[in-house]
Amino acid sequence: MLYRETGQFKTSYAADQAVFPIRQDRIGLALILLVAFLLVPVFGSSFFLNTMMIPFLVFSLATIGLNLLLGYAGQLSLGTGAFMGVGAYACYKLATIFPDINILVHTLLSGLFAAGIGVLFGLPSLRIKGFYLAVATLAAQFFLDWCFNRLPWLYNYNPSGAIEVPTRMLFGVALTGPNATPVTRYLVLLTLVVVMTWIASNLVRGWIGRSWMMIRDMDIAAELIGVRPLPTKLLAFAVSSYYCGVAGALMVFFWLGAAEPPSFSINTSFQVLFMVIIGGLGSLAGSFMGAAFIWILPVLLRALPEMLGVTIAAATVEHVSLIVIGALIIVVLIVEPHGCARLWQTAKQKLRTWPFPY
Amino acid sequence: MRQRAIGEVILAVEDVSLRFGGVRAIADVSFDIRAHEIRAIIGPNGAGKSSMLNVINGFYRPQEGRIVWKGQAHRAMRPYLAASTGIARTFQNIALFKGMTVLDNLMSGRTLKMRRGFFWQALRYGPALEEEIAHRRRVEEIIDFLEIEHIRKVPVGRLPYGLQKRVELGRALAMEPELLLLDEPMAGMNLEEKEDMSRYILEVNEQLGTTIALIEHDMSVVMDLSDRIVVLDHGQLLADGPPEVVSRDPAVIEAYLGVAH
Ligand SMILES: Nc1ncnc2c1ncn2[C@@H]1O[C@H](COP(=O)(O)OP(=O)(O)O)[C@@H](O)[C@H]1O
Ligand SMILES: [Mg+2]
Numbered sequence: 001m002l003y004r005e006t007g008q009f010k011t012s013y014a015a016d017q018a019v020f021p022i023r024q025d026r027i028g029l030a031l032i033l034l035v036a037f038l039l040v041p042v043f044g045s046s047f048f049l050n051t052m053m054i055p056f057l058v059f060s061l062a063t064i065g066l067n068l069l070l071g072y073a074g075q076l077s078l079g080t081g082a083f084m085g086v087g088a089y090a091c092y093k094l095a096t097i098f099p100d101i102n103i104l105v106h107t108l109l110s111g112l113f114a115a116g117i118g119v120l121f122g123l124p125s126l127r128i129k130g131f132y133l134a135v136a137t138l139a140a141q142f143f144l145d146w147c148f149n150r151l152p153w154l155y156n157y158n159p160s161g162a163i164e165v166p167t168r169m170l171f172g173v174a175l176t177g178p179n180a181t182p183v184t185r186y187l188v189l190l191t192l193v194v195v196m197t198w199i200a201s202n203l204v205r206g207w208i209g210r211s212w213m214m215i216r217d218m219d220i221a222a223e224l225i226g227v228r229p230l231p232t233k234l235l236a237f238a239v240s241s242y243y244c245g246v247a248g249a250l251m252v253f254f255w256l257g258a259a260e261p262p263s264f265s266i267n268t269s270f271q272v273l274f275m276v277i278i279g280g281l282g283s284l285a286g287s288f289m290g291a292a293f294i295w296i297l298p299v300l301l302r303a304l305p306e307m308l309g310v311t312i313a314a315a316t317v318e319h320v321s322l323i324v325i326g327a328l329i330i331v332v333l334i335v336e337p338h339g340c341a342r343l344w345q346t347a348k349q350k351l352r353t354w355p356f357p358y
Numbered sequence: 359m360r361q362r363a364i365g366e367v368i369l370a371v372e373d374v375s376l377r378f379g380g381v382r383a384i385a386d387v388s389f390d391i392r393a394h395e396i397r398a399i400i401g402p403n404g405a406g407k408s409s410m411l412n413v414i415n416g417f418y419r420p421q422e423g424r425i426v427w428k429g430q431a432h433r434a435m436r437p438y439l440a441a442s443t444g445i446a447r448t449f450q451n452i453a454l455f456k457g458m459t460v461l462d463n464l465m466s467g468r469t470l471k472m473r474r475g476f477f478w479q480a481l482r483y484g485p486a487l488e489e490e491i492a493h494r495r496r497v498e499e500i501i502d503f504l505e506i507e508h509i510r511k512v513p514v515g516r517l518p519y520g521l522q523k524r525v526e527l528g529r530a531l532a533m534e535p536e537l538l539l540l541d542e543p544m545a546g547m548n549l550e551e552k553e554d555m556s557r558y559i560l561e562v563n564e565q566l567g568t569t570i571a572l573i574e575h576d577m578s579v580v581m582d583l584s585d586r587i588v589v590l591d592h593g594q595l596l597a598d599g600p601p602e603v604v605s606r607d608p609a610v611i612e613a614y615l616g617v618a619h
Contacts, residue, residue: 199480199481202479202480202481202482203479203480203482205482206472206479206482206486206490207465207468207469207472207479207490208476208479210458210462210465210466210469211466211469213455213457213458213462214455214458214466214469216455216457217454217455217456217457217458218453218454218455218456220417220453221449221453221454221455222455222466223437223438224415224417224437224440224441224447224453225441225446225466225467225469225470225529225533226437226438226441226442226469226470226533227466227469228438235476282457
């Protein structure tokens, strides 16, 4: 009824290759963008933006980064947190060494440093696969963790060991630092995430994305078709780490305002990995769903008793929400091991044929 | 009828030997393949047929001998070299990209032909999109030819075996090879599927002039399709010639019927 392909004949391969070939999907996307760019900034409270939307966007970007590597190219990495850290520290150094260059330029450049480090630690992927590769990236995680702790140059010899975000302006508006409003930070973040998601979706639909998936599904056959495994895998590491690096820089400059090494620890790596798995391996839309599931849901659950006017001890709320989230993760994975994205696909398929499935 | 007559030797295998530890998979074998012909390779299980195709497209490196491909002598081929100079193949145990759709599997065969780099791919606009659509058009022709329109958007992992074999042929065709290596393309198929597959192979050879090296166990298919037959047994060359000669060769008959009687 509402969700139908009928009457929408694809008249060219170009139309068939669009991201959202079905009109209802395009309208859906337009609505989401409208809400995200207009309604959220106008009606969203600072609390809502700071604790839900801004972190959600940061993690969505990191999840897309890891998904490109794991979901598309099939290379397991546990170094996401560290690659985010490289982006964050690179951005901090760039912003303090070149204070006159716009912070957005620094943010985008900082991803390049993460990409370089990512390629370096991706080199073993030529020889080792699966869990062994994961262990190699774990080494990267611990080594970089150590660097963030032990190289005072990285945090400008700040006695606290933390990096603190300086105020940076664009057209007289504070983008970062204590004076930047949540709405400004949210809008900058949203714009970057939308553009980078669009680029990722372009990459995965072309030959680059296909050669990643070829390596993922059967590297030997890929090689016999002429795809060279090393450059292909390294490109996946580079692009993935770039996304994670930019996410890390955004995390510090547009969300936390200051950061210490624990922000980029193995816990962050695992958190992003959960987001990829819950959202759906090899799905960009799933990356957003995964980030929402793992980040927004707990915040909502914790806020729920207060919204309902019930008073429960904070510790109890914390524990209950952890239990609920854990249970939900297991339920989702049992119902659909391919994650939320596949659940959504199946639901749409049902809707398309409703009410006569046969 | 054949558009192009059988021509010069396009590939020559010269004195090739291949060992795996103590196992001699191929022992001092020489034969050649002429342009536009269908060349069958037959022999009992374990004779070294698949290994021979692996040597030809560079997946195995023989210890001795050489391969002359389009006038160039190689100690051993390389997968990338083979793919980029016009050799494509299918596998005995299907080697498709299981998580990708039929369409993407066929498009993957076009990878080496796509020129637009990272920047254009990131934008997927202008030249990159034009290129993608041009290749999509070619792939759609192959999809029509193989009659798999209805499963274009299905991940190949969900398809039945017979269709997977067909998709794998499609992926090899998408590379527009000069030499197509087919490793038991009809194994495990019913009669109707075999007839379809034979028709596709014949049409590819006749219409496009593609040279084909074919491993097949069904002798009636081999007799129908092939111009010349190589017979391998225990890694050795047992016979080489046109179907009517090879099928009367006493050594071949014995190898096939066994020594039980
Ligand atoms: N990768 C390999 N490692 C070890 N032995 C192999 C390998 N590939 C083939 N062989 C051996 O080489 C011989 C020929 O195998 P194969 O070429 O697959 O025969 P066919 O395709 O004619 O049935 C067999 O004895 C097989 O066990
Ligand atoms: Mg074989």
